Amino acid sequence: MKLAFECEVGDVAAYIILRTGDLRDEKLHILLYFCQIWSLQWDQHRLFAAKIAASSEGPRIEGIRESVAKRLGRSSKLGASARDTVDRILNFYGNKSAERLTELVFAEKPFQAAWLSKSTGGGGEIGIKSIAAFANSRANGLARTGSSTVTR
Numbered sequence: 001m002k003l004a005f006e007c008e009v010g011d012v013a014a015y016i017i018l019r020t021g022d023l024r025d026e027k028l029h030i031l032l033y034f035c036q037i038w039s040l041q042w043d044q045h046r047l048f049a050a051k052i053a054a055s056s057e058g059p060r061i062e063g064i065r066e067s068v069a070k071r072l073g074r075s076s077k078l079g080a081s082a083r084d085t086v087d088r089i090l091n092f093y094g095n096k097s098a099e100r101l102t103e104l105v106f107a108e109k110p111f112q113a114a115w116l117s118k119s120t121g122g123g124g125e126i127g128i129k130s131i132a133a134f135a136n137s138r139a140n141g142l143a144r145t146g147s148s149t150v151t152r
Contacts, residue, residue, distance in 0.1 A: 006039070006082050009048035013064055015075035015083065019090055025065075026057055027098040030105055033059040033126075034093055037110075039085050040128075041135035047082060052126040054114035058102045059126060110134045 009032065016031055017023055032048075039047035051062040078086065093101060105111050114126040 006043070006045060007048055007078055009050040009061055009064060011075060011077040012048055012082065012086060013061075015078050015086055016090065018075050019087070020094055024098060027101060029061050029064065030058050030098065030101040031089060031093060032061050032064070033105060034101075035086050035089050036128075037131055037135050038089055039082070040132045042085060043081055046128060047085065052131070054111050054117075054124045054126055058105045059111060108134065 012035060013028055013032060016028060016035075022028070033052055036047050036052065039045065050064070053060045053062070093104075096104075110126050110130040113130060114124050117124055
């Protein structure tokens with residue numbers, strides 16, 4: 001698995017906002033988190049390089065607000081593979097409430113480990129290697145199918 005990244009996080013966020021019309025902070029961070037997980041699983045590389053941290057509201061993507069403000073018109077920077085990954089995530093998770101998405105994230109091991117680290121004085125970062133290991137451990141239950149759905 002390559003740890004290189006395909007896009008800037010602001011470009012991915014801009015694409016999500018343009019597709020959904022949703023500017024709610026909590027949901028945007030969670031959708032970006034899911035995009036990163038699935039990109040590691042499906043495409044074998046990170047979608048973006050920004051760090052992800054665990055917070056009481058769920059995952060938080062480093063510098064996202066600043067990036068979005070600068071890049072709203074640059075969602076076209078995403079390549080076909082990145083757009084496909086994001087589209088599939090939006091088709092599967094996009095209609096769920098921020099509260100439901102938060103519940104899903106809180107149940108996942110990478111978030112739990114980062115939160116535990118934070119509560120015991122750690123940095124609270126959800127490391128890319130933790131996310132990649134989680135994605136790989138779920139490989140049998142996760143598939144990129146020909147349809148626009150995510151298979152769990």
